[in-house]
Amino acid sequence: xxxxxEAGTPLILAEIQYVPKLLHFVKDRIDQDRSPGRWLMTGxxxxxxMRGVSQTLSGRIAVLxxxxxxxxxxxxxxxxxxLDELLAAVFDKGIQQGVSQTVELVDWLLxxxxxxxxxxxxxxxxxxxxxxxxxxxxxxxxxxAQVADLSLFSRFVMLVGSCTGNNLNMIELSxxxxxxxxxxxxxxSVLETSxxxxxxxxxxxxxxxxxxxxxxxxxxxxxVDTYLLGLHTREAVLQGPSLGVLTETAVIGEWLKAFRQKxxxxxxxxxxxxxxxxxxxxxxRDGRLYGVEVKATATATPRHAQSLARWLRLAGPSASGALAxxxxxxxxxxxxxxxxxxxxxx
Numbered sequence: 413x414x415x416x417x418e419a420g421t422p423l424i425l426a427e428i429q430y431v432p433k434l435l436h437f438v439k440d441r442i443d444q445d446r447s448p449g450r451w452l453m454t455g456x457x458x459x460x461x462m463r464g465v466s467q468t469l470s471g472r473i474a475v476l477x478x479x480x481x482x483x484x485x486x487x488x489x490x491x492x493x494x495l496d497e498l499l500a501a502v503f504d505k506g507i508q509q510g511v512s513q514t515v516e517l518v519d520w521l522l523x524x525x526x527x528x529x530x531x532x533x534x535x536x537x538x539x540x541x542x543x544x545x546x547x548x549x550x551x552x553x554x555x556x557a558q559v560a561d562l563s564l565f566s567r568f569v570m571l572v573g574s575c576t577g578n579n580l581n582m583i584e585l586s587x588x589x590x591x592x593x594x595x596x597x598x599x600x601s602v603l604e605t606s607x608x609x610x611x612x613x614x615x616x617x618x619x620x621x622x623x624x625x626x627x628x629x630x631x632x633x634x635x636v637d638t639y640l641l642g643l644h645t646r647e648a649v650l651q652g653p654s655l656g657v658l659t660e661t662a663v664i665g666e667w668l669k670a671f672r673q674k675x676x677x678x679x680x681x682x683x684x685x686x687x688x689x690x691x692x693x694x695x696x697r698d699g700r701l702y703g704v705e706v707k708a709t710a711t712a713t714p715r716h717a718q719s720l721a722r723w724l725r726l727a728g729p730s731a732s733g734a735l736a737x738x739x740x741x742x743x744x745x746x747x748x749x750x751x752x753x754x755x756x757x758x
Contacts, residue, residue, distance in 0.1 A: 413437060421450040428453040435468040442472050454478075456552065456606075477607065480525035480633045482669040483515045483755035495674050495697065502752050503702050503732035515755045517708070517738055518646050521658050524635020525665075541639035545569070552606060559599075564589060568599055572609065572629060573640030577657030579626045579684075580611070607632055610668055615681035615694045628682055630664045637661060659708040660692055663736050663754050667693065667704075670756070683723060691723045701731040710738040712751045721747045 416423075416437060425434070438451060453473075492498040522537060523529045529540045549562055549569070559565045568589055575581075586596045603609045611627040631637035638658065643649050649658065664680070671678035683691035683703075693704035705720035712735055714721075720733045724747060733749045736756075743751045 416441065423451060425451070425453045427455055429455040432468075439468050439472065442469070446472075477672055479607065479669050479672060481527065481530055482525065482666060482673065483520065484670075486525065486530060487515065495671065495676060498670060498674075498756075499695070499697065499700075499702060502756060503734050503750070517659065517662065517754055518649050520662055520755070521634045521638050521649055522643070522646070524633040524638075526633060526635065529635060537635070538639065538644055541635060544636070545639070548606075548608075553602065564591070565599065568596075569603070570640055572600070572603065573631065573637050575629050576631050576637050576654075577660045578628060580629050581626070608636070610664065612664065612680060612682050612693075615683045615691075615696070630661045632665050632668065634658055634662045634665065655708045656706075659737075659754060660706040663704065663706045664693060666755055667695070690719060694723075701727050703727065703731060703733040705733070705735045706754070707735060707737040712737050712739055712743060712745065714745045717745050717747070717749045720749055724748065 421441075425431075425438075428434070438453075442451065451473075492501055526540075526544070529535045529537050545566075549566055553559050553562065553565055568585070568591075571585060571588060580600075582593060582596050582600075586593045589596070600609075600611075604611055608631065610630050610632055612630060613627045614625060638644075638649065641654060643652060643654070649655060667680060668678050671680070679696040681694040681696065683694050691703050692706045695702040695704070703720050703723050705717055707716045709716060716737070717733070717735045720735060724731050724733050733747075735745060735749055735751045736754045737751060739751045739753055745751060
């Protein structure tokens with residue numbers, strides 16, 4: 413109480429998860445004065461923070477997720493005011509953009525959207541990501557997941573990095589690491605809740621086919637993933653076998669950030685019938701469906717959109733589709749499918 417009296421307001425409390433008892437005293441002061449903007453609390457361990465918030469400050473606080481930069485933030489483009497305008501721009505009107513507005517894909521895959529390596533090109537990218545991964549494993553994981561063998565967890569993170577853009581096989585991960593299935597699930601929960609990865613679940617509407625039920629995993633920041641994969645040069649990214657799934661990872665990340673920045677929970681899925689072609693991203697909002705096919709190509713042709721065209725036929729006339737790839741200007745491929753830049757282009 414003496415500390416809070418001396419500090420006054422407005423007050424920023426960083427890494428609040430280390431002093432959860434402080435929240436009770438903050439709650440009392442909020443109840444005495446409900447003026448907004450007096451308290452800003454940050455934490456790098458979101459689930460410990462959320463536990464304290466839900467128990468103590470329910471109804472008194474807004475919780476916001478702070479993601480790495482989106483490409484629109486890097487280019488200082490505000491983009492559409494809301495998600496309705498964004499979806500209309502991507503799927504209905506086609507985004508008009510100039511060469512000066514584009515973001516180079518391979519550079520984004522290598523350096524990602526974390527402020528330091530993104531904003532300062534002089535920062536040693538490998539050194540920065542090495543330090544980030546090491547500090548995350550040694551600090552946050554030890555505190556939050558009670559991991560006794562950090563080297564084993566480090567191997568787990570590397571294996572998950574190799575799975576980006578693919579269906580998760582927890583049995584295979586468990587067998588590869590020599591740990592139990594519940595341990596793998598708990599460790600995945602650590603990565604997901606701390607916003608290192610995002611699990612994309614299948615769309616459950618039955619289009620006449622049995623679909624896969626396991627989620628696909630994506631790293632929120634592609635720079636972390638390319639580092640974990642040992643890709644450190646443009647040539648390694650462009651000529652390696654992971655370019656397609658890394659491009660998909662970047663596109664999924666941009667849509668996740670777009671929803672979160674507009675204050676909405678992302679209604680994102682994938683569609684993959686057993687033994688058939690897949691839809692990389694299915695967006696469901698206000699009863700409408702939007703499909704996105706992702707390709708690393710810079711020369712889009714109707715062949716690249718075959719899976720998306722098939723999904724559109726099954727989804728019905730109200731569904732819309734777009735092919736996200738390395739194009740500078742929108743094109744129409746037929747069947748109501750437009751090409752848009754992988755970073756959505758606004």
